[in-house]
Every structure is written in structure tokens, then in C-alpha cells.
Amino acid sequence: MADMETARASSAGAEDHRVISRLDLKTGPTGQGDGRGRHVGIAIDVETTGLDAGSGAIIELAVRRFRYDADGVITDVDQPYAWVEDPGRPISAEITALTGLSDADVEGRFIDEDAAERLLNSASFVVAHNSAFDRVWVENRLEGARGLNWVCSMAQVDWRARGFDGRTLGFLLMQAGYFHGGHRADADVDALIQLLRHRFDDGRTALSVLLDRGSRPSWLFRARGADFSVKDLLRERGYRWNAERKMWCREVADEDRMEEEFWLAGHVYDFAARPKALGPDVERVTARSRFLP
Template sequence: MAYNYNRFPLELIPEIIAHPEDYRIQSRVPYARFADEQVLPVIFRETPEPVQSLVFLEMVTTGGRRQDVILELVMVKCSCLLSTGEIVSVDRMYRGFEAPRYPIPAYITRTTGITVESINGMSFDYRTVDSMLRDDPIIVSTRGRTAREFFERRFSSFSGYRWVDSVHDIRWENLNDRLISGATLQMNCERLGFFFRYNSIREAVFSNLWLFSYIKGSIAELIAASSHVEYMVWAFTARFEVKEELKFNGYLWNGEQKCWCKRVFTEEEVKEEQEYLRGKCSSPEAIKIEVLDSRKKHG
């Protein structure tokens, strides 16, 4: 029997009653309705206290290659208290489309419903995007580095913002034992008993925002992640014969810079890597250290 998965199968209630152990009921993410209704802004609480602006961002692209482009962009702006992390308002949403210069892959159309015809002649509203970012918000996305690369390639003047990868930068398992760091947004919502339409990035944006409002301490972790510092160790002119050893020790070849690099997280690790590389590069000057904060590290 074929089911419409967008509605609850009422005809199965007798079977559910007879065998409840074989079924599980999930609720739609509460904020997902904001994707359907023109209800913004939503003010949860008026407050004179200082607030931090957040922009939750998701996108649909034609693929993951450098030459691919953004087809759909959704940005939702909200405000949270710096003192407690409480989200006090969901302020506005921008949803835009942009027609590509070449055909949209069939699998993208099957997943999203976006066709060349449906977005023909459309382009993103630069002024609206600019207004969403004018007060230097923290940008939050489930796609982290990839989203940032696509966004800054399309909007080159909007670089240098703080970005947080909500999948990998938040230690979800420390905040709730039912959640997993590195798990998809869909999986973590399901582990809490909620679902959203995963093929709608509008629902994904609001569901990500809801998860942060639902899990105590997650906004504080997000703000902390936005100021977290990492380090990139660059090894220029490393001897050819040590390349396998470098790979074994976690170094990656950077084709653009023509050198080896490794990301580390403490000053002590930086010192250890500098000492490790001294005999493998042509000179101490060939070892460079780049400090990465959230304005750089996902770029």
C-alpha cells in the first residue's frame, strides 16, 4: 500500500493499538509552521537587555563543486539574550532564488522541485541580504564550511562574518544525552521525537533554530564557538621524501598554496608541530602559523 507521508495514516490506528511496539509517533518541529505562515516577526519576550543577532542560513546548490552555484537561499534572523542565551524573537526571513546559466541536475529537481522554468529570470536581492547582515550577526548553518564558501563566492563583499557549523561546532552530546555531535539536523530532531520535511530548506532553517531554542545551553555554546580560536600550520618547501610521513601525521596537501597544512586547536599543539617540522622543511621561515577564528575558519 502506498502512503502519503505528509499526513498521519489514520487508517492504521487499529494496527497501532494492536501492536504499539511496532510503531513510533513523532511530532512536527514546532517552528516548522513558521515556514508555511507569514507570521514574522514573532516576539517571545520584550526585553531591554543586550541581545545578540543570529542568522540561520541554508541553501540549495547545483552540486558541491567549485563551479556549482546557489539556486535557493533562505536566511532567518533572530535575537537572543547575551546573559541567558534565550531566543527572544524571530525577526524576519529572506527566501530567494537565482537561475543558473546551465541546466539544473535532475536529482536536484527530484529532491527540491526546483526547475529552470520555475526560477527563470530570478536573482538574489542583494539589498535584502545586506540588511540581514548589517549588525554583524553570527551566521549559523548545518553546512558550515561549504555554505560559507558558496555564500562568499556569490556575495564577495559579505566576507569576514562569524560562522558557526551547527553540526560540528556544537558538542550536542554534552547538552543532551539523546543527541550526537556530528549527526545531521534531521537525525538529532528525530532522536528527540520530532520531524521536519527534509527536502524543504525553509523547514530546515526553522528546525535548526528550534533545536537551539529547545536545548538548554546550546546558544551559549554557539556564542562560545563563534569566538573559538584554531590554528592552521602551513609547511612550505617540505622535502619530497617526507610526504608519506606528513600524511601519516595528519597533514593535507593544499594544491592552491602548494604546501602541506594541518589544523590544530591549542598553542601547545602549535609548538609541537613547529618542532616536528623543523627537520622537514628547508628553513624555520618555511613554517607559517595562521590564527583562525570563526570569521576565517569555515572559509
């Protein structure tokens, strides 16, 4: 009887607790996949002086290559690379609190442009956890890294449909069973690679799902001339305000283009909606042009 009670208590404890491990991503083979993968990707993260890529500067850049096989399983992880750079202006207290980088940490230091560009061009694609943020900063800073294929682990994996909550890197990593130091670029790169290694219930890795979606062309709709009165409709539809272009924008899959055109015609460009243009701007996008303003 006592043994049965002990077993019940142990079972209840297992249901009430979950162990998560500190992430320690080793260089070399992962022990997974089919041999040494023939394909190469590179994970990236930047820390910056603010949110405006037009007026701000990168203060830390971290990259790490990895190899993966035909099933999207990461088989090998390369050594990490990270550089800090003096932005030529004081780093604000808010940014120091967020990144851990102070003026003293970056004084007189710089990114090795040749090494960074060579690494980025050696992979089939670049992945960040918020490529809509990272890409413009990287391309502003590294001319030789423009026009590469980019994918985004935050926007191009439906984490909620796969049983996860939220989209932030640290929270997703914790749900996958790990925690990391957080917010320094090199730690976030390791967290990203580990997240891409995660296997979902159907056996597919997050990297496999990401590449499947990221390799497909899509269409970027810009609701040019949309009246202010339809802003809530656009937001509910999934459009986001592009402050630089001053337009509501949404990316849709290739097969959904016609449906989106019909929706806009009936809700945004109908005479009653008082549009200031005849229709939207529509642009075909691929991994080479995606995540740019």
C-alpha cells in the same frame, strides 16, 4: 493484578517508543528567555549546482533572523526570507533529486542582493550548519556580505559529547524531538534555528555553547611541505586535506598552539619524516576569517 500488568505494559511501551513532532517554527516570540533578546543572529542555508564554489552557482538562498538573550536563549524568530536564482545553465538531475529544484522552478528568477546583504549585515553573526561550505558560496555571490562573523553549528558544538550521534542536521534535529521537510534551504534554516534552541542536560542551549566556542580566536595550521608518507598521521591527528591549497590543515584552540607545534616538529618536520619545508604555515583566525579556504 490486571491493573499492574497494564501499567507494566504501558511503561515498557514508553521505553520502546519516542514521539517526534513535525517542526513548525512560528514567527514572533518563542515564549522562552528573558524578554525580547537584545542580540541578533541570522541562520542561513544555500542550495547549489554542485560542490565546487569556483565553478558552480547558488540556486536557492534562505535566511532567517532571530533574537537571543545573554544566556543564549532564542527569544524571538523573525519572518523567513528565501530566493531561488537561475544559474544560467541546466540543473542536473542529481541536484534536482537532492533539492527539489528544477530548471522550471528557477527560470528567470534571481536573489534580491540588496535585501539579502542588508539582512546579513543586520546581525552580530551568521550561522550555518556547515559554514565551511556555505560561507564561500555566499561571499562569492554577495560582495556586500563579505567579512562578517561566522559560526558553525556542525563543527563548533561537540554533539557527541552532549549525547547525540552523528552531525547531519536532520539526524540531530530528530534526536532533539523534531523532523522537517528537509533539503530545501528554508526548511533547513528553520531546522537549524530549532536545533540552536535545544537545551542540554546542564541547562545550556546549543546556541550558548556555539557562541562560547565561536567567539574564541584559534590557530589554523597548514602542514606546508609535509611528505606523503605522513598523510595517515596527519589524518589521525585531525588534519583535513585542502584541495585548493594542496595542504593538510587543522584548526586548534588558542591554548593548544604550543602542543600542536611540538607534535608537528616531532612527526612531520623531523629530518626522518623528509619534509620539504622547515615548518607549517600558522594563521590566527577569528569569526571574521574562519571557514574560508
